[in-house]
Amino acid sequence: MLAAREVTVRFDGRAVLDRVSLAVAAGEVVAVLGPSGVGKSTLLRVIAGLLAPDEGTVWLDGVDVTHMPAHRRGVGLVFQDEQLFPHLDVAANIGFGLRMQGGGGRARRGERAARVGELLALVGLAGFERRQVASLSGGEAKRVALARSLAPRPRVLLLDEPLTGLDAELHQRLAGDLATVLRGTGTTAVLVTHDADEAAAIADRTVLLAS
Amino acid sequence: MAADRPRLNLLPGWAAPLLAAPAAVGLALFFLWPVGTLLARVLEPGSLTRTLRAAGIGEVLWFTLWQAVVSTLLTLVAGLAPAYVLARYRFPGRRMVLALVTVPFMLPTVVVGAAFLSLLPSSWHHTAQAVLVAHVYFNIAVVVRLVSPLWAAIPFDITAAARTLGASPSRVLRHVLLPLLRPALWSAATVVFLFTFTSYGVVRLLGGVGTTTIEVEVARRATQLGDVDGAAVLSVLQLAVLSVVVLVASSRQRRAAVALAGAEFTRRPRGRRQRVVVAGVAAVTTAVMAVPLMTMVVRSLRLDGRWTLVAWRTLGRSEFRPGVSLGVDPLASLFVSLRFAVLAMLLSATVGTLAALAIALARRHGRLLDVGLMLPLATSAVTVGLGVLITFDTPPVDWRAEWWLIPVGHALVATPFVVRALLPALRSIPSARRDAAATLGAAPWRAWWEVDVRSIARPFVGAAGLAAAVSLGEFGATTFLTRAGRETLPIAIARLLARAGEVPRAQAFALATMLMAVTALIVAVVERPLAGGVGDARGA
Numbered sequence A: 001m002l003a004a005r006e007v008t009v010r011f012d013g014r015a016v017l018d019r020v021s022l023a024v025a026a027g028e029v030v031a032v033l034g035p036s037g038v039g040k041s042t043l044l045r046v047i048a049g050l051l052a053p054d055e056g057t058v059w060l061d062g063v064d065v066t067h068m069p070a071h072r073r074g075v076g077l078v079f080q081d082e083q084l085f086p087h088l089d090v091a092a093n094i095g096f097g098l099r100m101q102g103g104g105g106r107a108r109r110g111e112r113a114a115r116v117g118e119l120l121a122l123v124g125l126a127g128f129e130r131r132q133v134a135s136l137s138g139g140e141a142k143r144v145a146l147a148r149s150l151a152p153r154p155r156v157l158l159l160d161e162p163l164t165g166l167d168a169e170l171h172q173r174l175a176g177d178l179a180t181v182l183r184g185t186g187t188t189a190v191l192v193t194h195d196a197d198e199a200a201a202i203a204d205r206t207v208l209l210a211s
Numbered sequence B: 001m002a003a004d005r006p007r008l009n010l011l012p013g014w015a016a017p018l019l020a021a022p023a024a025v026g027l028a029l030f031f032l033w034p035v036g037t038l039l040a041r042v043l044e045p046g047s048l049t050r051t052l053r054a055a056g057i058g059e060v061l062w063f064t065l066w067q068a069v070v071s072t073l074l075t076l077v078a079g080l081a082p083a084y085v086l087a088r089y090r091f092p093g094r095r096m097v098l099a100l101v102t103v104p105f106m107l108p109t110v111v112v113g114a115a116f117l118s119l120l121p122s123s124w125h126h127t128a129q130a131v132l133v134a135h136v137y138f139n140i141a142v143v144v145r146l147v148s149p150l151w152a153a154i155p156f157d158i159t160a161a162a163r164t165l166g167a168s169p170s171r172v173l174r175h176v177l178l179p180l181l182r183p184a185l186w187s188a189a190t191v192v193f194l195f196t197f198t199s200y201g202v203v204r205l206l207g208g209v210g211t212t213t214i215e216v217e218v219a220r221r222a223t224q225l226g227d228v229d230g231a232a233v234l235s236v237l238q239l240a241v242l243s244v245v246v247l248v249a250s251s252r253q254r255r256a257a258v259a260l261a262g263a264e265f266t267r268r269p270r271g272r273r274q275r276v277v278v279a280g281v282a283a284v285t286t287a288v289m290a291v292p293l294m295t296m297v298v299r300s301l302r303l304d305g306r307w308t309l310v311a312w313r314t315l316g317r318s319e320f321r322p323g324v325s326l327g328v329d330p331l332a333s334l335f336v337s338l339r340f341a342v343l344a345m346l347l348s349a350t351v352g353t354l355a356a357l358a359i360a361l362a363r364r365h366g367r368l369l370d371v372g373l374m375l376p377l378a379t380s381a382v383t384v385g386l387g388v389l390i391t392f393d394t395p396p397v398d399w400r401a402e403w404w405l406i407p408v409g410h411a412l413v414a415t416p417f418v419v420r421a422l423l424p425a426l427r428s429i430p431s432a433r434r435d436a437a438a439t440l441g442a443a444p445w446r447a448w449w450e451v452d453v454r455s456i457a458r459p460f461v462g463a464a465g466l467a468a469a470v471s472l473g474e475f476g477a478t479t480f481l482t483r484a485g486r487e488t489l490p491i492a493i494a495r496l497l498a499r500a501g502e503v504p505r506a507q508a509f510a511l512a513t514m515l516m517a518v519t520a521l522i523v524a525v526v527e528r529p530l531a532g533g534v535g536d537a538r539g540a
Helices: A040-048 A090-101 A106-122 A138-150 A168-184 A196-202 B015-043 B047-053 B057-088 B094-106 B109-119 B128-152 B156-164 B169-197 B201-206 B214-225 B228-256 B271-300 B310-316 B330-362 B364-378 B381-391 B405-427 B431-439 B444-473 B476-481 B489-498 B502-539
Strands: A002-011 A014-024 A029-033 A055-060 A075-078 A156-160 A189-193 A205-208 B319-321
Touching (some): A002 A040, A014 A029, A014 A040, A029 A196, A040 A055, A040 A075, A040 A189, A040 B156, A075 A138, A075 B156, A090 A106, A090 A138, A090 B169, A106 A138, A168 A196, A189 A196, B015 B047, B015 B364, B015 B381, B015 B405, B057 B094, B057 B169, B057 B214, B094 B128, B094 B271, B109 B128, B109 B201, B109 B271, B109 B444, B109 B489, B109 B502, B128 B201, B128 B271, B156 B169, B169 B228, B201 B489, B214 B228, B214 B381, B228 B381, B271 B502, B310 B330, B310 B502, B330 B364, B330 B405, B330 B489, B364 B405, B381 B405, B405 B444, B405 B476, B431 B444, B476 B489, B489 B502
Parallel strands (some): A156 A189
Antiparallel strands (some): A002 A014, A002 A055
């Protein structure tokens, strides 16, 4: 389904990723575990198409997508610090990807609203449509970010330290919810974390990325 | 918070009205009264309809409006690329590019007008295109300075997030970047619109028949046609439009604000493509900003296709050929300008400092004086000049021909800058610092000297320099008050450019070069203390 082959990325001559390979089967949730600074986030950026690798290739469904721009890849990414759009409310944030896919017709708008409601229910925030992004708590913002990335039904969902910075109780609850959501939607996902327990709680399989 | 409230411990509360008095009297006498006279003139029966029906007025109103709208749009578009590169990337020469973009805005409008006369082919002179190009050049600083800081506050990953959600680069711009930049874009658009709608110097030099703004038409009617009523109607009409624009803009402003964290997201250009983009935009911006001014300097040194100092050497003569008078003494105008600038600076620095102290002291009522002093800036210079001209024309206030009216007018426009520069410094002095000085054995006057005076010394120097620069470049109000034999530099430059012949033109470019050099020198000297003052205020 997803394969990164011999990916190398250098910043100012220093190799951040050195011939790294990763393969993920359809519907599989894989955790990439490693200490900070080994290039876990960089690997996600290469897969998402936000960063071109110096060497190596990225494959999706048997097609080489190394040179396909991010917006055509259909790879979702949940950022460590959410990166919600501050000028849009919760519904418009979640509907953003759907809006980018289709036109702005009336029928489409109805469809979109239904999908947004469905996703909010899925992440446990039913009724949050009109809330302003700035008014969300840390945990709520993470859930909205997850819903936003899932909305356009990405082929692969990437999650960059999605639970970092939450207190222990919230962390545990969200880890459980995240596992349920990913399984329930049959999403192929790559999760990056430095926490082995978190990896074990969410992923089917854990791989190590060492420097 | 209350403990930190600035307390000018040497000055009792009743001192505030005394300190405010010079500014208040000056404002009432040289601004409120003249503008009131202007309004009264317009309200006279028949005056309004007669003017609006006069031939050519519709054309003037239409040109003023459309050139302001088009200038604003073009400036926004032209400013986006430099704003983006300066906001997003750290690169060698970044500060120089930023300074260069700001230069035209600091320069007198006459210099910008002269520069474009020297640059553009003569078929472009006195056309709408020439006015638009010069307006974009002059105002690009507004867009860059207002948009850049906000752009730098938008996290890189917010656009990355949009891309992973399927947004193409153009849709990232339309759906994410532009909405986030909207508050800055709106304020830039408002400021540029106000400047170009009331544009005087640039249009006086580059416009022509059919390409005249209200501002220029007011001056033409009052000083050349003797149609004071018509001029009054037009200037009041302009004032009304300005008030509406300001009101609409400020209500929009309040709605448009979006919360972004205060962090700055800037990086070195990475990879070939980014480096090419950054280098390209920086190079083009530098060239575009520098070329008109350089052309002007070069043209002052060339006559009949040869390099020569003739224009510069003959500046001291008021005849450019024996027996043929120039009607203006170019070199003398430099000294007139310098003298007026010094007077205006002393006047506005004194009155402005007293007013700033009063405003800081009086709080609630201080706000009224603060806003009042801003009014002459918000009103156009031509309106102020016209008002003064028609008010002080009968004894005992028949001051129309008095030389001191010019520096007083300049001081009126410069005082708000002094107040703006001093107030933040005055308000940021924590009284704890004064108390600290007292506990270290300083007598009250000593503590006041060491703490208060020293804190505002640097912003004061900056404000005074700015006032001098404002006076040197002032053109609109001076048009009405100038008399033969005491032309200021901008007036002399405009006169020379209006004359036929190569020599007066080269002399005009030489004078404009001098005006540019003096202004640049002042701004360069002043920028440092101003920057230091801001740092100090933050440190306190």
